[in-house]
Amino acid sequence: MLNHKELRKQITALTAEYYKARFEEKEFVPGKTKVNYAGRVFDEEELQNAVNASLDFWLTEGRFSEEFSSKISDFLGVENVLLTNSGSSANLLAFSALTSEKLGDKRLKPGDEVISVAAGFPATVTPIIQNGLVPVFVDLSIPTYNIDVEMLKRAITPKVKCIFLAHTLGNPFDIDAIMALAKEHDLWVVEDNCDAFGSEYKGRKTGTFGHISTISFYPAHHITTGEGGAICTNDPQLARIVRAFRDWGRDCYCAGGDNNTCGKRFSQQFGTLPFGFDHKYVYSEIGYNLKMTDIQAAIGAAQMDKLPDFCESRKAHFQEWKRIFSKYPHCFITPEPTEGADPAWFAFIVTLKDNCPFKRDDLTKYLNDNLIETRNLFAGNMTKQPAFIGKNWRIADHLTQTDFIMNNTFFLGTYPGLTDEMFKYAEEKLDEFVKQY
Template identity: 40%
Template structure:
């Protein structure tokens, strides 16, 4: 029997080696073909960047039928926590779910000073909707402040005016890879006894005061959608500074159960059948005790295997993003028709896109420019939802707006961004810079 088992193990290892080799060869043969997230003749604003190792990890995970969350998810969570200098990370199925989990965690009654229904939460006027959505979903009131000119992030000078006796949290995102001074926001939050959720979905690899973006909030979030800095197709993560908040996030992610065993694991507490809880029979199986109204927002091991491979490339991806940004800057920094967005002092971006606002000197309106760019093979996007308070989702909603939001309104009307992601070559960037300048200054 031992001889047969040894033969089987040897044969399995041989097959795995062949599959790895063939997968790498397949990747080399197909890497340049068009996909939904890669159009070779079109300069997309964002997209996934996979190599043969990423593809091989996905294939091997599928071969092992690692289709739910398990060991690989745990390994990825540890690696990510180390990368962004947070105590714990809890992987989930999307960045939007990460924001929902983070906010829901701070509403948990087991926390001192938990966020209560009707509380105010300070946020920025220029956000992706799912940064703001959890505030509304949990019955709280967004307090919307304007953004900094030529940066597009939460205006820290407005925080003092925005805070009130009902304020319990600040929740805002680093815009398009350029982080705000999250260290200053955390100082303000601590002085005012507020929670701080740092939405880092667009800025993995960026730094603030030489610390990783995503390391300042009580909780921070990431997205692994194909447009983001690393990707598994879908996926997200909540990172926590304390054991208590990490425990709540994990419980809410996993149906709201009280048990902390990983999938496939039993009796980590060594007292699985010894619990006594009001209303339940003595010794009721602790794996089926639910203390929170939770969700099922888990990540699969297949996604985690790809992300562990992608995580090794964060620094390289950041260098390429910033190089591509610099090339576009060289073409447009002295162009009268645009105002370029830059980063706050004391920060190092990991640029998600190259953002600019058109001025009266531009030969084309933003709509005209976007159409002309598409016809030139260059993809572009507006900045998230523009002034988010103008979006239909806010109609009839209770909110408090600080001032008239002139910068957000200008961004909604005149701002645009184009890609700098690592899938774009230096040649692509030179073409884009030259073409954008020509359209703005000459109209053709």
Template identity: 70%
Template sequence: MLHPEIARLVKEHYQTKLAHRAFVPGKDRVHYAGRVFDAEELLRLVESSLDFWLTEGRFAEEFSEKIADFLGREDVMLTNSGSSANLLAFAALCSKRLGARRLQTGDEVIAVAAGFPATVTPILQYGLVPVFVDVDLETCNIDIEMLKKAISPQTKCIFLAHTLGNPFDLDAVHALCEEHNLWLIEDNCDAFGSRYKEALTGTFGHLATISFYPAHHITTGEGGAVVTNDEELARIVRSLRDWGRDCYCNSGENNTCGKRFSQQFGSLPRGYDHKYVYSELGYNLKMTDMQAAIGSAQMDKLAHFILRRKENFLAWQRVFRKYEDFFIFEKPTPGSDPAWFAYVVTLSEKAPFTRDEFVHELNENLIETRYLFAGNMIRQPFFEGMSYRLADHLHNTDYIMNNTFFLGTYPGLTEEMLAWCEKIIDGFMQKRRKG
């Protein structure tokens, strides 16, 4: 527990330096996302820093338990980012430990090109071939009919994000995985708290990932997690995250297996210290205990954050419904209840203005916007020279690249901010209608 005097000063600091200030329209930025916190996160962070344990310790244990309880998953491996979580989830499926079930160079992985690079880069980094399937314009998720046609004898895995919080059709994807014996990785980075037919996303795949970057549902600054119910996969992910080591003692523990100096590995001398036996080609992608301390405090706010994101989505919807003809509205995937990462705006062909003109007006008035990440990934400079296959066309992906942007739904968005945005949007529409 913190010394009462330190706690008092931390709370005072929060109130005077960091607490919410009144919003001044036209002077303050309407962010699309950001950290939402109070004195509790600061108190936990200071407490962990004064412990000076630094690496994963009691706060990491607490944080991962809260995530495991929320999702109802057995294993939660904290990481230093959502990208690292994706890399580890994918790398785990390439592990030799999986024998014939492992992913291998040249195998195909179903993906979409309208998304964030970190959902695709591990496929390329491990020498596998992404097979890009187009997306549906109303959900921004994979087109299931095209997905069915994309599966070939080389297909071994489906690796997809729930785009901007909207779950992809998990019934259909799950059924295809069963039918064709495919691995499923759910990139749940933008959808922590979304539901599909009552169940939380992140509980359907063999592995799922979360990001705690400030734009996401909860934050630790940088941070992420891999979750699974598969003991073997959990062990592989932990090993890959922790330098590839074979030993699974927690930080500060020794000889939990009771065989530290009595086993045979590779052609090492018998009894070589298990702490220094490496069975995977690993990384170091761990989280610190200070980050976990913040995350643990954030988990207590998650239910409220999810509610606020849904409310803000509805608030944007009320604004945009006035201009129905100009937009293709995003719809929750049937059967889903998204904890929206964002409010997606796609211009219809009838709009008498371009996406870039509209976005320019909003940004001029300090209203932040973002495009749907990489747009069409295969058109990005990093993609030049990469091996991939197209299932068919990417017409909708290109349409999104040219006509889509998103606004924030994060809990820091207030009624005053939304009223300012509505005023700017209404003004823009009036000018354009007259024009």
């Protein structure tokens, strides 16, 4: 019988063959094959890593988690990367960390206000409400689809303690302006980088400007682990607090399987516990368990090697849509990067002009009927969503652009799985549609 190392070698080689047989290139048939807005892009390396992690059968954070988080850390240039089971969990943990009593007077408290936007994904706002704080919704600007900085300035009152924003669809918000305001008013900044992993602002990666930032690895995003996310910070205290919130609230920060990393496992005083109570079972936060498995991390570690190419592909696809939609300037407002930004676009966002001869929903129905997938800008206007009606939030001034976006805006994919044939087909279909009017 072969030993386990030999068997692993054979299984790994067979997995590559399996990949070729099962997943390699499918023919694009116009009108029959879907032009997805997003999807996982992978090859045999992700499958082999997933299989190898399964053969390790370590299951919880292990060697692949270490590899994955250190690749993220190198890519972004951040000190601390904590893996989690989703981008939403990453947002919840990043925000919850700021409520920790370990931060003293700087901690966020119930009733404090947090600046955000209403045209976004709910996971950027729900942690604010879940922690008993109050979202303050500021309008967006078109064509960057990021927060209106002038309105944001007017929205800051002594009750505002934090700014929690996503880089909309990969386009960085006006980071210089927001970081300057945060400094002036002593506000925390949480960067939801879930849609912008690889975007840059003035030569530096997004996710490195705020006090803390998050990533999502859901399949629609820049890289995937299926479900998954990460929290990034250069602040060692915040990193320890996030870890505690992520790992049941426990104070101990030993890696799985390790003991006594701090060297004081049985010689500290905590709360009103007896002196020397085992640090492994000391809980200093009201926490969760939102950790990632090593199988997910193994897939992510392979995906990280592809991320730079994925970002270039997203940028090229954005330009292709831009060329196509720019043929109809009387109908469409096409998106623009924020000044100083080089976005790794999550999507190509389009708004129909006021005097456009057709409606957004006519066009998106037509595109979807022709198997070209579209999406709206997530929740549209969050204040109108059933879950948010009657909750404790405030509109800064007005949400005129947000409402306009809710009614007139949609997006198409830029993900690396799109091909020249798909763009040719989509362009023909759009031409056909617009010619009817």
